[in-house]
Amino acid sequence: CKLCRRVEADPDICGRKCEHQGICAHEFCLFFANGLYREDMRDGVPFEHVRRKIKQAKQKNCFVCGKRRASITCRGMGCDRSFHLPCAAEAGCITQYFPQYRSFCWEHRPEQTVEATPEENTVCIICLVPVEEKKTYGTMVCPACKRTWFHRHCIQNQAIQAGHRCFCCPGCHNEYRFRAEMLTMGIRIPRLPAWESPRAYSALSERHSYCDGGWSLCPGGTEQPEAEGPWQLLLSSSCTAEGTHRRCSALLDSTESWEYDGC
Ligand SMILES: [Zn+2]
Ligand SMILES: [Zn+2]
Ligand SMILES: [Zn+2]
Ligand SMILES: [Zn+2]
Ligand SMILES: [Zn+2]
Ligand SMILES: [Zn+2]
Ligand SMILES: [Zn+2]
Known part of the structure; x- marks a missing residue:
């Protein structure tokens, strides 16, 4: 991938790899790259634009791995921290998988606003391993029932499995508030559940048969x-x-x- 410089990256985070006119990039690396997301990306990516952005990103170093071509910059006021999409989670950054595909570093990321603290010995409802003693980047709570706790990676995994039609709080089954909050907190909710997702890569120049950016x-x-x-x-x-x-x-x-x- 020209943007994250990785050959193998988690497709749940970076999306499918697409190739067009000699440029190979992940779907979401393109969506999150600074200034790249535009309305017309619904119908494919404007590749001249991509080329220019890749050149600009060459200069920036990732604050996580230190390597060049960090194409995503924190949207926090005056913040210049840049990173690669696969490096984001490692440093507690949040990437929001919906327009305008904004990203935030650990310092400027949104926090859950619900007033809730887990009781002693609270476990993640998904993996049954204890959660931390308060809301953190890795320990999250349902904003609707305020008593269902889970790990970020556990709920992300569940969102990938469920897709947008079935994703809800694993405790109270709230859908509406729960999904909006999870998206804001950087959880990716794909349109289709894992078992229905197309496995084949499609060229970005073609209209996507389905599109998470839709x-x-x-x-x-x-x-x-x-x-x-x-x-x-x-x-x-x-x-x-x-x-x-x-x-x-x-x-x-x-x-x-x-x-x-x-x-
Ligand atoms: Zn990539
Ligand atoms: Zn990096
Ligand atoms: Zn808006
Ligand atoms: Zn920042
Ligand atoms: Zn868990
Ligand atoms: Zn709930
Ligand atoms: Zn729909």
């Missing part, structure tokens, strides 16, 4: 990873593969649901 798009960006207010992510109540920010769909800050009609 959200209704937000015209406005923001540097704030907010979990509340105008920049809170709302998922469509009819299809949670679609989402918007309150501000981008001109919704009031008090609006709790939104319906996408293009699905």
Whole structure:
């Protein structure tokens, strides 16, 4: 991959590898690369644009592995930390798998806002191994029931298995609030469950038969990873593969649901 410089990378994080005109890159390395994500990526990637971005990224060093060509930079105000997509989790960075495909370093990443602390000896509902004694990058809680605790990697794994139609809190089965919060916290929820996903790589120049980036798009960006207010992510109540920010769909800050009609 021209962007993350890895031959083998976790497809759950980086997506499929695509090749076009001699450029080989992972699907999500492209989506997250600084300034690369555009609305027209729904119909394929503009490759002239990609070439230019790869040149620019050459200069930057990854603050995690130290190697060059770190194409993702933290959106925190004035922050210049850059990294490769496969290096993100190692350093506690959050990458949000929905437009505008924003990324944050460990210092500027969004935190879960729910007031909750695990009781003593609380275990992860998925792997049954104890969680940490408070909310952290690796220990997360359901924002709806506030008592279902799990590890980040365990819930990520579950999201990959379930896909957007079936992913919910493993404790209370809340879907709506749970999915929006997990996406904001950097959990990738693929459109299709693992057993339905196409295994074959497709050229990026072709329209994807399915596309994880196929959200209704937000015209406005923001540097704030907010979990509340105008920049809170709302998922469509009819299809949670679609989402918007309150501000981008001109919704009031008090609006709790939104319906996408293009699905
Ligand atoms: Zn890559
Ligand atoms: Zn790196
Ligand atoms: Zn930062
Ligand atoms: Zn676990
Ligand atoms: Zn729950
Ligand atoms: Zn938006
Ligand atoms: Zn749908």
